[in-house]
């Protein structure tokens with residue numbers, strides 16, 4: 001059975017820089033034989049976490065009056081996740097933050113109830129982050145890195161890789177970047193062909209045309 005890979009786009013811009021990188025990564029997934037699923041958070045209505053703590057007993061969010069249940073189901077069902085976010089005020093986008101906070105029920109499932117989220121693959125569940133920012137600030141991705149690491153932990157996913165690209169601001173400016181889309185494609189394919197995540201995530205940072213791999 002093909003590896004199911006869910007791509008989540010969280011920019012308010014459709015066809016924005018992070019979204020285009022995500023689509024390129026998903027093309028890489030498909031070329032490597034993975035089964036691609038795509039969600040744009042803008043197409044869903046998701047309210048904020050009300051911190052009622054009901055999920056501490058059930059591992060599920062008790063509020064089912066919006067589209068969060070379908071996001072929950074997908075997050076639990078897939079083996080691979082690629083999460084794309086622009087940097088907004090040195091953090092993930094607001095849509096990303098709202099969706100991540102609603103996953104407090106998965107945090108409860110993992111850390112309070114200690115229920116495992118089963119994986120159909122021997123290598124287990126893996127996650128990848130894509131993020132873009134407009135400025136040259138070298139610490140711009142710190143917050144994204146930390147938030148996503150904690151999010152993947154709650155999802156019982158190993159953080160396999162990250163692609164961070166700075167100095168892209170206008171909608172679609174990423175199309176003019178010499179290597180970013182190809183890098184996304186490569187990392188997307190790797191997410192399908194990798195059986196287990198490295199001890200620390202493979203991180204590719206593109207600062208202008210300079211590439212730093214950690």
Ligand SMILES: Cc1cc2nc3c(=O)[nH]c(=O)nc-3n(C[C@H](O)[C@H](O)[C@H](O)COP(=O)(O)O)c2cc1C
Nearest residue numbers: 011016017018086087088089090133134135168169
């Ligand atoms: C509300 C808002 C806040 C932003 N904050 C930052 C920031 O803190 N640092 C930065 O480098 N770029 C910032 N940007 C620029 C975006 O990160 C940049 O344009 C990015 O490529 C947008 O990706 P997208 O096209 O996927 O939305 C901000 C843009 C917006 C709209």
